Amino acid sequence: MSPCRGEGALSGNSPIKPICLPLHFSPSRLQFHCAARRARRCSPRGRDMSASASSPAAEEKQEAAPVTHCKGVNDLDKVVLREVRGSSVEVYLYGGHVTSWKDEHGDELLFVSNKAIFKPPKAIRGGIPICFPQFSNFGNLEQHGFARNRFWTIDTDPPPFPVPTTNTAYVDLILKPTEEDLKIWPHSFEYRLRVALSPGGDLMLTSRIRNTNADGKSFSFTFAYHTYFKISDISEVRVEGLETLDYLDNLQDRARFTEQGDAIVFESELDRIYLGTPSKIAIIDHEKKRTFVVRKGGLPDAVVWNPWDKKAKAMPDFGDDEYKRMVCVEAATIEKPVTLKPGEEWTGKLELSAVPSSYYSGQLDPDRVIQDSSVPEDSIS
Numbered sequence: 142m143s144p145c146r147g148e149g150a151l152s153g154n155s156p157i158k159p160i161c162l163p164l165h166f167s168p169s170r171l172q173f174h175c176a177a178r179r180a181r182r183c184s185p186r187g188r189d190m191s192a193s194a195s196s197p198a199a200e201e202k203q204e205a206a207p208v209t210h211c212k213g214v215n216d217l218d219k220v221v222l223r224e225v226r227g228s229s230v231e232v233y234l235y236g237g238h239v240t241s242w243k244d245e246h247g248d249e250l251l252f253v254s255n256k257a258i259f260k261p262p263k264a265i266r267g268g269i270p271i272c273f274p275q276f277s278n279f280g281n282l283e284q285h286g287f288a289r290n291r292f293w294t295i296d297t298d299p300p301p302f303p304v305p306t307t308n309t310a311y312v313d314l315i316l317k318p319t320e321e322d323l324k325i326w327p328h329s330f331e332y333r334l335r336v337a338l339s340p341g342g343d344l345m346l347t348s349r350i351r352n353t354n355a356d357g358k359s360f361s362f363t364f365a366y367h368t369y370f371k372i373s374d375i376s377e378v379r380v381e382g383l384e385t386l387d388y389l390d391n392l393q394d395r396a397r398f399t400e401q402g403d404a405i406v407f408e409s410e411l412d413r414i415y416l417g418t419p420s421k422i423a424i425i426d427h428e429k430k431r432t433f434v435v436r437k438g439g440l441p442d443a444v445v446w447n448p449w450d451k452k453a454k455a456m457p458d459f460g461d462d463e464y465k466r467m468v469c470v471e472a473a474t475i476e477k478p479v480t481l482k483p484g485e486e487w488t489g490k491l492e493l494s495a496v497p498s499s500y501y502s503g504q505l506d507p508d509r510v511i512q513d514s515s516v517p518e519d520s521i522s
Contacts, residue, residue: 228342365473
């Protein structure tokens, strides 16, 4: 795959640096774009390098392409989505992995470790790893399955997705098994992923997994969007919406308990799989006065995780004190694996919003969230 759209036959050893151009540019627009010298460049870490003293921020936002394809860390391909007010999303083709979600002020909303290793076959620590076809060690595959450390491709001919596209920046990715994958998990599938950024800055992920086995065999899988949220301090955070629910405690051999608190707070390591969860969960950051709203469909379970200090120090791709600035709340289907017959398809949806905490007063306020959401309520069940 060429590093950037429009670069033609440039080789990886070319001294000419590729430019980040909008996907699906026609030749005439490309010529104009180059002549006007308005191409957006990406630094080695994918940061926008086109702003200058002579380019006001407002003008820059107006000129920004909604979707660009460029190089990220360690020369890995990534796609950048932008919204006119300034919010953005970055998706690496390695892992189909969302690594950044920024609001209109440029504040990062996802956590990625400073020690994250952007080098295959290691999975990227942070952002939103895709756990498929196995969550954790619920099976015989590697931890969290193989989708998060495979190279995905841009899907140029996707089927219709149940996600609005008007004024929405999005990219469609696809993953199919390699010969090596079939040796360890002998099932043919098509995994289509749409990553979308709404006009209001909400991040939406839609996964569609289809059984394409030609031998008539069904297959089963577990799944999770392993979302790392960036927070001010773990001591200032509470998770609401999971009260009174049963959960499996991964720190106690997955023994089953019932949540007794009116919210989840963090005072030590926590690793739980909540079962039969509602379609909306809130993560309230008191210091930031910000609430993350997690809306999901087709994903009945939710994982809540923070490694705390000892486990943080044991992970080579995680800073010793970084546990204070992250929390994972993961939309998942784990307790009851999904089973697909040949030709059948499963859909799992995730929508993330960041809103002022004034929307909440100790309990979820779903009506306000629905009104502000770009996805109709009946599209996430």
